Amino acid sequence: MRLVILGPPGAGKGTQAASIVEEFDVKHISTGDIFRENIKNETELGTKAKSYMDQGLLVPDELVNEIVVDRIAKDDVKNGFLLDGFPRTVNQAVALDAALENMETKLDRVINIIVDSELLIERACGRRVCPECGATYHISNNPPASPGICDEDGATLIQREDDVEETVKTRIQVYEDQTSPLVDYYKAQGLLLDIDGGKEIAAVWEDIKAGLKQGANE
Numbered sequence: 001m002r003l004v005i006l007g008p009p010g011a012g013k014g015t016q017a018a019s020i021v022e023e024f025d026v027k028h029i030s031t032g033d034i035f036r037e038n039i040k041n042e043t044e045l046g047t048k049a050k051s052y053m054d055q056g057l058l059v060p061d062e063l064v065n066e067i068v069v070d071r072i073a074k075d076d077v078k079n080g081f082l083l084d085g086f087p088r089t090v091n092q093a094v095a096l097d098a099a100l101e102n103m104e105t106k107l108d109r110v111i112n113i114i115v116d117s118e119l120l121i122e123r124a125c126g127r128r129v130c131p132e133c134g135a136t137y138h139i140s141n142n143p144p145a146s147p148g149i150c151d152e153d154g155a156t157l158i159q160r161e162d163d164v165e166e167t168v169k170t171r172i173q174v175y176e177d178q179t180s181p182l183v184d185y186y187k188a189q190g191l192l193l194d195i196d197g198g199k200e201i202a203a204v205w206e207d208i209k210a211g212l213k214q215g216a217n218e
């Protein structure tokens, strides 16, 4: 299956992606994670991306499109992929469609996670992540067994630099302005699976799983 997961900052894309890739045996491709990895490794791409990410702004399309187009052509995604955080502009969506057409394939479904803005700020600001394995927690909604420690590998959890309230607000506005038009873009293609992301994590997952299985049987 070739999937996109769409939704504002803090909607739960990464959280649900972990369950989706396990259940449907697809590769998780998160452009945010790719940029954060490059920042950690101090690459040229990382330096360029950081200046935008720290302000809550989008990295320019020309830096993003090539990375994703190259990544989805790799052998290890032959079984399918889940794009998380891409596309984020209509220009990116058009580039993705063109790349898939070149590969004589197409998207199967676009999962659209819908969450009220007030919840998004609380979720993003309370998020903690493992710098080693990328596991995501929330200080109250989804805490680790021992506060501040990753359940998977015992590493000390950190807060993302863009998870401060002012930057989260900018990211939500950027989503409204530049990314939300993709909802209509994919609705017009008949690909959209709307999901109420305001429910608890496990309930959201049940809805996604049922929606994707139903789609596969249609």
Ligand code: AP5
Pocket (backbone or CB within 6 Å): 007, 008, 009, 010, 011, 012, 013, 014, 015, 016, 031, 032, 033, 035, 052, 053, 054, 056, 057, 058, 059, 060, 061, 064, 084, 085, 086, 087, 088, 092, 123, 124, 126, 127, 128, 136, 137, 138, 139, 141, 142, 162, 171, 197, 198, 199, 200, 201, 202, 204
């Ligand atoms: P990116 O990393 O993609 O961030 P984002 O889209 O802002 O989304 P988040 O990762 O913040 O949220 P999420 O939906 O994954 O939520 P999560 O599951 O962690 O992008 C970061 C930056 O990179 C961008 O701002 C931009 O600068 C740049 N960038 C990336 N891609 C780009 C592109 N294509 N073009 C240009 N620039 C790009 O959950 C959040 C918290 O809520 C967690 O604590 C979690 O435990 C909790 N939670 C999750 N679900 C629930 C639930 N149902 N109930 C209660 N709590 C929940």
Ligand code: MG
Pocket (backbone or CB within 6 Å): 013, 014, 015, 032
């Ligand atoms: Mg994420």
